[in-house]
Amino acid sequence: MNPLAVLSAKEMRAAEQAAINGGVASAALMETAGKQVAEVAKQEWSKRPVAVICGPGNNGGDGFVAARLLAEAEWPVKVVRVCDRETLKGDAKLMADLYEGEVSEFDANALAGVGLIIDAIFGTGLTRPIEGDVKTALEAINAHPAPVLSVDIPSGVSTDEGAVLGFAIQAARTVTFHAKQPAHLLFPGRALCGVVDVVDIGITGEFDAKIFENHPSLWGARFPRPSWMGHKYERGHVMCVSGGPMSTGAARLAAEGALRIGAGLVTMLSPSAAAPVHASHLTSIMLREANTADEIAGHMQDAEKSNLVTIIGPATGVSEQTRDKTLAILNSSAGAVLDADALTSFAGQPDALFDVLRPDDVLTPHTGEFSRLFSVEMKDGGKLDAARAASKKAGCIVVLKGPDTIIAAPDGLAIINSNAPPDLATAGSGDVLAGLIAGLKAQGMGGFEAAAAGVWFHGACGQTIGPGLIAEDLPKAVPSVLRQLLKPLQEQDDGLTSQQGAQQQ
Numbered sequence: 192m193n194p195l196a197v198l199s200a201k202e203m204r205a206a207e208q209a210a211i212n213g214g215v216a217s218a219a220l221m222e223t224a225g226k227q228v229a230e231v232a233k234q235e236w237s238k239r240p241v242a243v244i245c246g247p248g249n250n251g252g253d254g255f256v257a258a259r260l261l262a263e264a265e266w267p268v269k270v271v272r273v274c275d276r277e278t279l280k281g282d283a284k285l286m287a288d289l290y291e292g293e294v295s296e297f298d299a300n301a302l303a304g305v306g307l308i309i310d311a312i313f314g315t316g317l318t319r320p321i322e323g324d325v326k327t328a329l330e331a332i333n334a335h336p337a338p339v340l341s342v343d344i345p346s347g348v349s350t351d352e353g354a355v356l357g358f359a360i361q362a363a364r365t366v367t368f369h370a371k372q373p374a375h376l377l378f379p380g381r382a383l384c385g386v387v388d389v390v391d392i393g394i395t396g397e398f399d400a401k402i403f404e405n406h407p408s409l410w411g412a413r414f415p416r417p418s419w420m421g422h423k424y425e426r427g428h429v430m431c432v433s434g435g436p437m438s439t440g441a442a443r444l445a446a447e448g449a450l451r452i453g454a455g456l457v458t459m460l461s462p463s464a465a466a467p468v469h470a471s472h473l474t475s476i477m478l479r480e481a482n483t484a485d486e487i488a489g490h491m492q493d494a495e496k497s498n499l500v501t502i503i504g505p506a507t508g509v510s511e512q513t514r515d516k517t518l519a520i521l522n523s524s525a526g527a528v529l530d531a532d533a534l535t536s537f538a539g540q541p542d543a544l545f546d547v548l549r550p551d552d553v554l555t556p557h558t559g560e561f562s563r564l565f566s567v568e569m570k571d572g573g574k575l576d577a578a579r580a581a582s583k584k585a586g587c588i589v590v591l592k593g594p595d596t597i598i599a600a601p602d603g604l605a606i607i608n609s610n611a612p613p614d615l616a617t618a619g620s621g622d623v624l625a626g627l628i629a630g631l632k633a634q635g636m637g638g639f640e641a642a643a644a645g646v647w648f649h650g651a652c653g654q655t656i657g658p659g660l661i662a663e664d665l666p667k668a669v670p671s672v673l674r675q676l677l678k679p680l681q682e683q684d685d686g687l688t689s690q691q692g693a694q695q696q
């Protein structure tokens with residue numbers, strides 16, 4: 192299975208069942224899971240008194256295994272149950288029976304003197320909000336100074352959404368099995384996991400995953416590289432629609448993003464009144480006047496000369512005019528990246544937009560713009576489903592931005608991004624992102640991959656700059672990230688060239 196695959200709770204159960212059908216004993220999976228938890232505890236912490244807190248299901252079963260193996264390794268182990276013994280069944284009961292030490296019920300003294308807490312209370316089987324005695328136990332764990340190692344998922348976090356169901360454990364580290372689940376990547380779940388270790392427990396076989404964690408190995412093979420024989424017209428053309436004279440910076444940021452990521456030509460389409468402002472700033476980016484939707488449509492004819500992708504939205508203003516200009520782009524043969532005001536301009540009449548969007552167009556809303564366009568209230572953990580549903584509804588690629596940006600395609604495929612530092616939450620950074628995506632799309636990447644690659648680049652540029660980042664820095668950081676990304680291929684090329692040289696001699 193692709194190591195970047197992200198499985199839902201249902202898919203995890205299906206993968207487990209497939210392994211069992213293939214001859215692996217379910218108890219063996221649990222034994223390996225518990226063993227891996229014990230191994231992580233031994234690797235990450237020195238020997239110390241540990242409390243293993245076990246819940247009523249198989250997550251608790253994993254806890255009993257870890258407790259047995261840590262006790263065998265002569266760790267001082269205390270097992271605490273947050274359920275009645277009678278509720279344990281199947282493999283979990285088997286593992287509870289195999290644990291020979293004392294098992295106590297959770298009370299005020301349960302955590303006295305421990306230096307590590309293993310949270311094996313709830314995993315993928317959490318179905319309802321945490322309350323009552325269980326909540327009291329979870330609160331006591333979070334209030335205790337010892338670090339928490341969570342089994343599979345911090346108890347209280349919903350697997351498929353990463354939302355807190357009533358109350359949740361704050362872990363220092365989380366050991367999960369076979370593959371990540373959405374909760375390990377979506378906030379607030381991701382922040383509650385601490386460091387995530389994905390460990391093998393012997394589940395094999397292919398799985399038709401629909402969700403992936405963003406990484407260059409998903410799209411690197413299609414990432415554009417300049418060729419020896421190429422020229423600028425073959426590297427695509429990005430046009431960017433500007434706002435008025437007092438609102439030109441956003442479009443310039445987008446244009447710079449597109450040029451830095453490798454678009455061969457970038458043109459600013461500016462209202463006449465704003466053209467002098469751009470003229471005093473722009474050098475390698477070209478400038479043309481375009482005041483009306485008809486004039487924008489005229490410029491879209493350049494799509495006949497090279498692969499044209501047009502960005503509209505950054506500081507263009509929420510207006511009927513922006514709506515008409517957007518429709519002019521969508522009714523041409525230019526590709527489109529729609530951001531900010533271009534999205535909000537359709538808030539009252541989304542169907543007018545959805546009817547003309549094409550599958551490869553890209554929308555890049557932040558959660559506010561998303562809520563306005565798709566008329567959904569964003570709630571914690573609802574992001575993945577909301578982005579996937581929106582992509583289907585709009586019939587194009589949707590990039591729902593934030594610390595856990597989702598890139599969703601109408602066929603249900605989704606990528607969750609995980610490399611964005613919080614320094615990116617600064618004015619104008621989203622404008623650069625729109626430019627990066629358009630620049631990659633103009634160079635021939637499909638909308639979904641261009642969006643995933645653009646979002647990853649944006650995060651990598653943010654990391655390169657770090658604290659103090661302003662949006663203007665992002666395009667300037669692109670070359671160093673490009674150098675890192677393309678280095679292995681360059682080395683391959685070098686290897687090939689020297690090999691060929693040797694053969695010719």
Ligand SMILES: NC(=O)C1=CN([C@@H]2O[C@H](COP(=O)(O)OP(=O)(O)OC[C@H]3O[C@@H](n4cnc5c(N)ncnc54)[C@H](O)[C@@H]3O)[C@@H](O)[C@H]2O)[C@@H](O)CC1
Nearest residue numbers: 207221247248249250313314315316317318319320321343
């Ligand atoms: N799927 C897999 O491939 C594997 C799963 N394993 C473990 O199995 C776990 C899933 O086990 P289960 O499906 O038994 O689920 P859990 O162990 O997560 O919990 C289910 C139990 O908790 C109860 N419950 C749910 N919400 C509650 C609430 N708010 N308050 C009180 N009780 C609540 C349910 O009634 C049920 O008894 C995984 O997280 C993982 O730790 C491993 O043993 C090995 C392999």
Ligand SMILES: Nc1ncnc2c1ncn2[C@@H]1O[C@H](COP(=O)(O)OP(=O)(O)O)[C@@H](O)[C@H]1O
Nearest residue numbers: 592593594611612613615616618619620621622
């Ligand atoms: N806390 C955060 N951590 C990481 N990335 C973030 C965070 N908040 C916002 N971002 C990213 O910063 C960018 C902000 O875009 P946007 O909200 O459109 O701002 P602007 O309109 O000012 O450009 C998006 O790419 C988003 O994913």
Ligand SMILES: [K+]
Nearest residue numbers: 313342344346
């Ligand atoms: K847990």
